[in-house]
Amino acid sequence: MLPKMVSLWPLTLICFLAFSVSITHSKTLKRDVKALNEIKASLGWRVVYAWIGDDPCGDGDLPPWSGVTCSTQGDYRVVTELEVYAVSIVGPFPIAVTNLLDLTRLDLHNNKLTGPIPPQIGRLRRLRMLNLRWNKLQDVLPPEIGELKKLAHLSLSFNNFKGEIPKELANLPELRYLYLQENRFTGRIPPELGTLQNLRHLDVGNNHLVGTIRELIRIEGCFPVLRNLYLNNNYLTGGVPAQLANVTNLEILYLSYNKMSGVIPTAVADIPKLTYLYLDHNQFSGRIPNALYKHPFLKELYIEGNGFRPGVDPIGAHKVLELSDTDFLV
Numbered sequence: 289m290l291p292k293m294v295s296l297w298p299l300t301l302i303c304f305l306a307f308s309v310s311i312t313h314s315k316t317l318k319r320d321v322k323a324l325n326e327i328k329a330s331l332g333w334r335v336v337y338a339w340i341g342d343d344p345c346g347d348g349d350l351p352p353w354s355g356v357t358c359s360t361q362g363d364y365r366v367v368t369e370l371e372v373y374a375v376s377i378v379g380p381f382p383i384a385v386t387n388l389l390d391l392t393r394l395d396l397h398n399n400k401l402t403g404p405i406p407p408q409i410g411r412l413r414r415l416r417m418l419n420l421r422w423n424k425l426q427d428v429l430p431p432e433i434g435e436l437k438k439l440a441h442l443s444l445s446f447n448n449f450k451g452e453i454p455k456e457l458a459n460l461p462e463l464r465y466l467y468l469q470e471n472r473f474t475g476r477i478p479p480e481l482g483t484l485q486n487l488r489h490l491d492v493g494n495n496h497l498v499g500t501i502r503e504l505i506r507i508e509g510c511f512p513v514l515r516n517l518y519l520n521n522n523y524l525t526g527g528v529p530a531q532l533a534n535v536t537n538l539e540i541l542y543l544s545y546n547k548m549s550g551v552i553p554t555a556v557a558d559i560p561k562l563t564y565l566y567l568d569h570n571q572f573s574g575r576i577p578n579a580l581y582k583h584p585f586l587k588e589l590y591i592e593g594n595g596f597r598p599g600v601d602p603i604g605a606h607k608v609l610e611l612s613d614t615d616f617l618v
Contacts, residue, residue, distance in 0.1 A: 314360055316345040319387060320367045324356065326384035335375055361390070371395040373419075378402075381425065386411050397443070398422040410435035417441040421467065424448060434459035443467040445491070453492065455480045462486055469493040469518065477519075479503060482510025491518035493542065500526030501548075505535060516540040520566065524548055528567075530555035540564045544590065552576055557583055569593035576600050 324344035328336055338354035341347050345358035345365045352358060357369035367388050377399035385394065386408035394415060401423040409418075410432030416439060426448040433442070434456025440463060449471040457466065458480035466481070469491045476499035477492055490511075501524065505511065514535055520542045527550030528543070538559050549571040556562070557579030563586060572594040580586060581603070588604035 314363060314365055316343050316358065316365045316367075319389070320344065320365075323384045323387040324353070324367065327382045330379060330382055330384075331372075331377055335372055335377065357393075359390075366390040369393040372399075374398040376400055381405055381420075383408060388412070389414070391415055392438075393417045395419040396423070401425055403427070405430055405433070407432045409433060412436060413438070415439055416462070419443045420447070421445040422447075426450065428452075429454050431456040433457065436460060438462055440486075441465045444471070446470040448472055450474065452476075453478055453497075457481060458483055460484065465489045467491050469495070471495055473497060475499075477504050479506055479510070482507045485512060487511065487514055489516040490514060491516070493518040493520040493522070495522055497522040497524065499524060500529075501532060501543075502526055502529045505529070505531060509534075511535045511537075513537050515561075516542075518542040519546065520544040522546055526550070527572075528552055528556060532556060533558040536560060538562055539585075542566045543570065545569045547571060549573070552580075554579055556580065561585055564588045566590045567594065571595060573597075 321343060325342065328339050341350040343350070344353045344356045344367060346352040355370060355372040356367055358365045359368045368390050370385065370388065370391060371393060373395050377396065379401065380403035381401050383406050386406060389411060391412050392414050394412070395417065397419045401420070402425065404427035405425060407430040409430060413436065415436050418436070418439060419441070421443045424447065428451035429444070429449055431454045434454065437460065439460050442463060442465070445467040450473065452475035453468060453473050455478040457463070458478060461484070463484050464486050465488060473492065473495040475497065477497055481487065481490065482505060515537055517538060517540065521544065524546040526548060528548070530553040533555040536559065539561050540563065544566045547570065551574035552567065552572060554577040557577055562583060565586060565588065568590045570593070573596060575597050576589070576591065580589060586603060589602055591600060591602050
């Protein structure tokens with residue numbers, strides 16, 4: 289029996305070596321290698337010095353390129369994440385990025401990218417997070433962003449985008465966080481965004497938007513899980529409609545620096561988890577409903593710069609509400 293057992297070792301060793309070789313020599317998909325090298329050729333030295341070799345997923349003793357994450361699919365490796373931020377990338381949005389069809393995360397924030405987002409962005413059907421904030425991007429948003437059906441986090445804030453917010457964003461069923469503040473958007477906020485069943489945070493502050501809250505929430509059952517609504521520093525008019533109480537998960541309502549008017553309806557106090565209410569620097573009048581002062585969760589009520597009657601008081605110590613980078617974790 290012993291000679292037969294020993295005779296199995298060469299075959300076992302061969303199988304093991306073959307398996308090891310297949311892992312060690314799995315190749316990066318040529319499509320992704322070409323795309324990353326095109327991007328490398330267009331970037332500045334801050335990125336290039338850390339991108340050594342020709343294979344972005346690493347080759348032999350060379351590690352993967354900084355900011356590049358790969359995974360194995362079958363016999364090949366593919367690029368699934370590209371995170372190159374705060375390195376002063378200058379120039380237009382690299383179109384070659386749109387050839388990385390397996391990307392799930394694309395983070396190029398805090399650079400100096402210019403020009404438009406190309407319509408080819410719609411090819412990245414597996415993308416879950418797109419972060420381009422703090423660049424110098426401009427022009428209108430391509431409606432093709434609405435083809436990114438798995439997108440959960442979209443941050444385009446602090447750029448120079450203009451035109452209307454595309455209603456195609458309402459085609460993103462997984463969208464949870466939408467950051468569009470600090471741009472030059474005009475027109476009305478698409479009420480179709482209210483149909484997004486997973487949207488928790490909507491920030492369109494500091495733009496040139498017009499319209500009313502009544503128009504925004506006109507779709508029955510809209511914004512079912514929305515917690516934070518930032519509409520500040522625009523040109524919104526009209527009042528605060530009593531129907532806003534139907535957006536029952538609201539915690540932050542930021543209406544500062546608009547042209548809104550009228551009295552504050554008592555129904556606002558029926559929003560059960562309302563914690564921060566910013567009404568300052570509008571044209572509101574009348575009195576603050578007593579129910580708001582008795583609200584169990586309301587920590588801050590900011591009311592200065594309006595026409596409220598004497599005796600109306602703010603609540604809490606007021607501060608700027610900001611979100612950290614952890615909010616971009618998927």
